[in-house]
Amino acid sequence: MSTLTSTAKIIAVGGGKGGIGKSIVSVNLAVGMALAGHNVVLVDTDFGASNLHALLGINNPKCGFQDFFSTEGVSPEKLLLNTGIDNLKFVSGAGDNPGSANISQDCIQIVIDFIKNLQADVIVLDMGPGTNFNVIDFFNMSNPGIVLSTPEMTSVMKTFSFIRASLFRSINQQFSDNPELQKMVDHSNPMQADMETYTVSLLKKKLAEIAPEKIADVDRAVKNFNPSLIINRARNRKDIHVGDNLIRLVKKYLNVQVKYLGYIIESDRVRDSVDEMIPFLIKDPQSKPSENIQRIISSLTQTDLHLVKQDGNIFVSKQVRLGSGWNA
Amino acid sequence: MSENQSIQAIQEIILEGVESVWLALNNLLGLDHDQSYSIIKPYLDLALDNPLYMASAALLIFGFPYAMYKIRKINLEAEQRYDKIINRMNPDDSFDSEEELKSGHHFDDDEDDTERPLFPGSKTDYTDDEDSAMDVFNELEESDEEDSMDDLQHIADSMETEDSARQETSEASMDHILKMTKTSDKNTEGEGQTNSEEEELDPILKSLLDASQDDDTLSHFSEPSSESDDLDDLQDQAILDLQAEMEDSINTLQNQINQNGTEKNYSRIEETDESDLDSADATRNEANPELESILNEKFDWDNPFPETDEDDLEELDDPDSTAQAEEIRKLQKEMEDSINEITGHIAAPLDYKSISLPEASLDEPDEELVASPEITDRELEEIAEEIYHTGVSPKPEVRTEKLPDNYSLEEELTLPEDLAEFKQTARQDVSAQQKPETTVSLPSDSNLEDEMTLADFASLASQEVEEEEPEAEILSTEPIHQEENNIDSLEQVFEADADAEAEPEPEPEPVSKITGAVFSSEETPQESLTTEEPAISEPVLKTVVDQTVSRKVDRLVDRLTQFQERIDTIKNLDPGTQKALNTTNFLQGLNYQKAELKSQNVKPALSDKEYIDLLESFIFLEDQNKK
Numbered sequence: 008m009s010t011l012t013s014t015a016k017i018i019a020v021g022g023g024k025g026g027i028g029k030s031i032v033s034v035n036l037a038v039g040m041a042l043a044g045h046n047v048v049l050v051d052t053d054f055g056a057s058n059l060h061a062l063l064g065i066n067n068p069k070c071g072f073q074d075f076f077s078t079e080g081v082s083p084e085k086l087l088l089n090t091g092i093d094n095l096k097f098v099s100g101a102g103d104n105p106g107s108a109n110i111s112q113d114c115i116q117i118v119i120d121f122i123k124n125l126q127a128d129v130i131v132l133d134m135g136p137g138t139n140f141n142v143i144d145f146f147n148m149s150n151p152g153i154v155l156s157t158p159e160m161t162s163v164m165k166t167f168s169f170i171r172a173s174l175f176r177s178i179n180q181q182f183s184d185n186p187e188l189q190k191m192v193d194h195s196n197p198m199q200a201d202m203e204t205y206t207v208s209l210l211k212k213k214l215a216e217i218a219p220e221k222i223a224d225v226d227r228a229v230k231n232f233n234p235s236l237i238i239n240r241a242r243n244r245k246d247i248h249v250g251d252n253l254i255r256l257v258k259k260y261l262n263v264q265v266k267y268l269g270y271i272i273e274s275d276r277v278r279d280s281v282d283e284m285i286p287f288l289i290k291d292p293q294s295k296p297s298e299n300i301q302r303i304i305s306s307l308t309q310t311d312l313h314l315v316k317q318d319g320n321i322f323v324s325k326q327v328r329l330g331s332g333w334n335a
Numbered sequence: 336m337s338e339n340q341s342i343q344a345i346q347e348i349i350l351e352g353v354e355s356v357w358l359a360l361n362n363l364l365g366l367d368h369d370q371s372y373s374i375i376k377p378y379l380d381l382a383l384d385n386p387l388y389m390a391s392a393a394l395l396i397f398g399f400p401y402a403m404y405k406i407r408k409i410n411l412e413a414e415q416r417y418d419k420i421i422n423r424m425n426p427d428d429s430f431d432s433e434e435e436l437k438s439g440h441h442f443d444d445d446e447d448d449t450e451r452p453l454f455p456g457s458k459t460d461y462t463d464d465e466d467s468a469m470d471v472f473n474e475l476e477e478s479d480e481e482d483s484m485d486d487l488q489h490i491a492d493s494m495e496t497e498d499s500a501r502q503e504t505s506e507a508s509m510d511h512i513l514k515m516t517k518t519s520d521k522n523t524e525g526e527g528q529t530n531s532e533e534e535e536l537d538p539i540l541k542s543l544l545d546a547s548q549d550d551d552t553l554s555h556f557s558e559p560s561s562e563s564d565d566l567d568d569l570q571d572q573a574i575l576d577l578q579a580e581m582e583d584s585i586n587t588l589q590n591q592i593n594q595n596g597t598e599k600n601y602s603r604i605e606e607t608d609e610s611d612l613d614s615a616d617a618t619r620n621e622a623n624p625e626l627e628s629i630l631n632e633k634f635d636w637d638n639p640f641p642e643t644d645e646d647d648l649e650e651l652d653d654p655d656s657t658a659q660a661e662e663i664r665k666l667q668k669e670m671e672d673s674i675n676e677i678t679g680h681i682a683a684p685l686d687y688k689s690i691s692l693p694e695a696s697l698d699e700p701d702e703e704l705v706a707s708p709e710i711t712d713r714e715l716e717e718i719a720e721e722i723y724h725t726g727v728s729p730k731p732e733v734r735t736e737k738l739p740d741n742y743s744l745e746e747e748l749t750l751p752e753d754l755a756e757f758k759q760t761a762r763q764d765v766s767a768q769q770k771p772e773t774t775v776s777l778p779s780d781s782n783l784e785d786e787m788t789l790a791d792f793a794s795l796a797s798q799e800v801e802e803e804e805p806e807a808e809i810l811s812t813e814p815i816h817q818e819e820n821n822i823d824s825l826e827q828v829f830e831a832d833a834d835a836e837a838e839p840e841p842e843p844e845p846v847s848k849i850t851g852a853v854f855s856s857e858e859t860p861q862e863s864l865t866t867e868e869p870a871i872s873e874p875v876l877k878t879v880v881d882q883t884v885s886r887k888v889d890r891l892v893d894r895l896t897q898f899q900e901r902i903d904t905i906k907n908l909d910p911g912t913q914k915a916l917n918t919t920n921f922l923q924g925l926n927y928q929k930a931e932l933k934s935q936n937v938k939p940a941l942s943d944k945e946y947i948d949l950l951e952s953f954i955f956l957e958d959q960n961k962k
Contacts, residue, residue: 164953205955252946256954 015127018307019149023165025136027157028239031277033133034062035288039304041095043312043325045128048087050098052118052145053135054110057100063090064284071099076114083121115141119148138172146173152234153268156253158246163253170257170265174232181224188218206260229262237303238270268306271299292316346383353379577885
């Protein structure tokens with residue numbers, strides 16, 4: 008595994024369920040941060056269903072990860088595509104190659120290395136659905152990682168599963184030197200896994216019997232695991248409150264404190280922006296979803312971001328909060 | 336002496352002053368002042384010698400301009416005061432739109448409905464006018480015009496008189512039209528009185544307002560007052576409007592009848608003057624005693640206010656003077672046919688438009704039905720099948736207004752006001768039909784008695800109305816709305832069923848075409864009649880009863896009849912079809928499989944704890960949940 012040479016903050020947007028708006032949120036987060044002055048690279052890691060370029064209005068990406076995998080001599084710089092937005096570069100998951108979700112672990116590692124060596128302020132990863140390692144490994148390399156959910160019960164369930172899978176994958180990597188312990192937290196293969204350790208407390212209880220010295224590693228992994236939550240397509244207060252319930256559930260069973268970044272309301276403007284292939288933060292920065300995104304960006308970057316569009320131009324107001332740690 | 340000297344000195348001073356002024360004027364104007372002054376000087380001397388002349392001259396010089404100024408000032412003040420009064424009165428009494436009239440907000444704010452008389456012409460209605468007039472009077476009183484009070488009281492009295500005269504006029508005209516008698520003394524008296532009072536009213540108002548105001552403002556003053564008189568009670572006003580419309584139509588019709596008999600100028604048909612009515616009555620009585628006897632015999636109804644059928648008017652307006660006698664006979668015949676059709680509809684309701692059909696067709700409705708080119712072979716087959724199934728001769732289609740393709744019964748059901756109006760009108764019809772005494776002969780094939788009075792018709796109609804009222808009430812409620820939807824759905828399903836079944840039942844026509852209820856074998860004739868109330872009343876629409884209701888009500892009656900008959904059509908389907916429509920076997924016969932659902936209950940809103948518990952149950956396995 009390559010070492011991290013980039014000082015960039017990696018923001019992965021994931022979620023257990025497909026179709027909950029991960030790509031749209033990723034694009035607008037990246038656009039907002041780019042407009043705020045950060046050098047942002049938006050990376051499409053949904054290899055099986057790469058469509059992020061469409062949301063940016065890029066018809067045919069000249070090069071993507073699939074070309075990077077299959078063709079030798081493709082330089083990493085060639086993957087960085089212009090988006091037409093200052094400070095924002097884009098890396099396509101597919102390019103001209105249709106691509107496949109079933110990429111090898113080597114390819115995953117190539118991508119991870121590529122990401123870790125990107126020179127940017129912020130790297131936004133748009134992840135695919137599911138809880139497989141190809142997804143979770145990207146999520147676990149991020150900080151902060153954002154889990155996205157919609158208010159529907161099914162999405163909440165999958166989000167919890169995604170968080171737990173990510174956490175246990177992180178713990179599993181802590182136990183890399185002990186395969187027996189890894190089974191306790193490897194839920195990717197139910198036939199081999201110890202399905203009784205499905206919560207952190209049960210895991211620690213089991214570890215206390217088998218390897219008490221590993222409890223500290225578990226606690227460390229739990230402490231370092233700090234996902235954030237965004238509820239997308241909220242329609243009312245009850246929907247917004249779903250995020251609180253999910254955070255409560257995660258805290259109860261995984262002892263993980265999830266940060267509630269915010270919510271994005273359901274709006275036809277989002278759909279319109281997809282149809283027009285213009286991020287809604289650019290199309291109408293004063294719309295409600297745009298305001299929600301700006302609030303989320305403000306929470307992520309510890310700045311007060313405010314975008315105003317007038318006469319076709321976007322005016323940015325950014326005030327850095329004290330002690331934010333972000334370079335304005 | 337000293338006084339004379341002083342007077343002379345004053346005179347000299349005045350003369351010198353006048354002379355100097357005169358010289359100055361001559362200098363300015365370039366006149367030969369010596370000669371002109373010498374001409375005037377003797378008169379000036381004369382005036383100065385005689386104090387009386389001098390005083391009169393001074394009065395003429397100074398008093399006349401002052402008088403003119405003073406008069407003009409008073410006039411301006413009066414104008415301003417009047418404008419103020421008018422501005423205060425106009426917002427209250429002016430109505431910009433008919434909706435405002437119908438809304439009645441203008442009156443509901445300040446008045447007590449219980450104190451409001453039924454008709455706006457009564458005394459109570461004029462209290463406001465009196466108040467407004469009193470306001471005007473108070474304003475005028477400030478200008479010390481005491482005569483205004485008397486004039487105003489006179490106006491109020493004249494308004495009351497006019498009101499009573501108007502009410503009397505309407506009653507008299509109603510009686511006149513209903514009874515179709517020779518004279519309408521009350522009517523003419525009332526109308527004449529009204530006209531005379533109106534003629535008197537304007538001079539009174541003028542005399543009142545001329546004292547302090549211009550003539551132009553008089554009309555402004557009188558118009559809101561008279562307008563408010565007529566618009567005081569909106570509901571009653573609508574009735575009065577309807578009555579006036581009916582009266583106009585009746586007058587036109589009567590003039591037309593008169594015209595047919597006396598070769599009068601047709602242009603007078605449009606005139607609604609009561610004098611014409613009287614002359615028309617008299618002429619009609621002279622020229623056509625037979626018609627008068629028929630009218631007196633058959634149409635002695637209580638409240639047959641007509642809404643003149645335009646078709647009838649067009650027919651009457653045909654200026655064929657050579658066939659006048661024929662037209663009169665046609666009119667008589669038409670009326671007779673209408674009465675005959677009433678009886679015909681009791682046994683077998685006919686198309687009310689068939690009033691113009693040959694008489695033979697009325698005598699033999701079944702033959703007419705067979706011979707009618709509008710009845711197709713398929714319809715005949717259906718009739719035969721219905722005879723076979725029910726044992727009762729089905730009635731022919733009543734070709735009323737055809738429903739549009741996109742016609743929705745929901746639209747019908749969302750007309751509570753119309754239904755209420757229909758109910759009210761139906762009650763009026765019943766009350767109007769309680770007095771007739773004329774006997775009408777029934778066709779030989781009638782199931783009823785050979786002779787039946789119109790009172791019997793009224794009683795039948797009242798029974799029908801009594802039976803319809805609950806339904807009308809139900810129609811405005813949701814259950815019937817649902818029933819309506821069910822009917823629609825059932826109709827659709829039934830159409831599919833008719834195509835699918837190997838042994839087709841008597842195929843129902845599209846409900847919009849079927850306007851008559853299918854007679855069942857259990858129904859008594861009386862019960863059958865109860866479903867035909869509009870069919871009975873519709874022929875009368877052409878002649879007598881039609882004049883009691885407006886076209887809107889008639890339309891509603893037609894639509895309600897169609898709706899009721901659609902319901903009856905569904906209800907009267909043969910039991911097999913009904914059973915098939917009401918059971919799931921029908922759908923199963925169409926290869927539908929019943930889905931087994933164990934839980935169809937709607938989940939209530941969950942609390943946070945319940946939500947988390949539910950989420951836990953979904954996330955974790957059963958054994959995990961237990962732990």
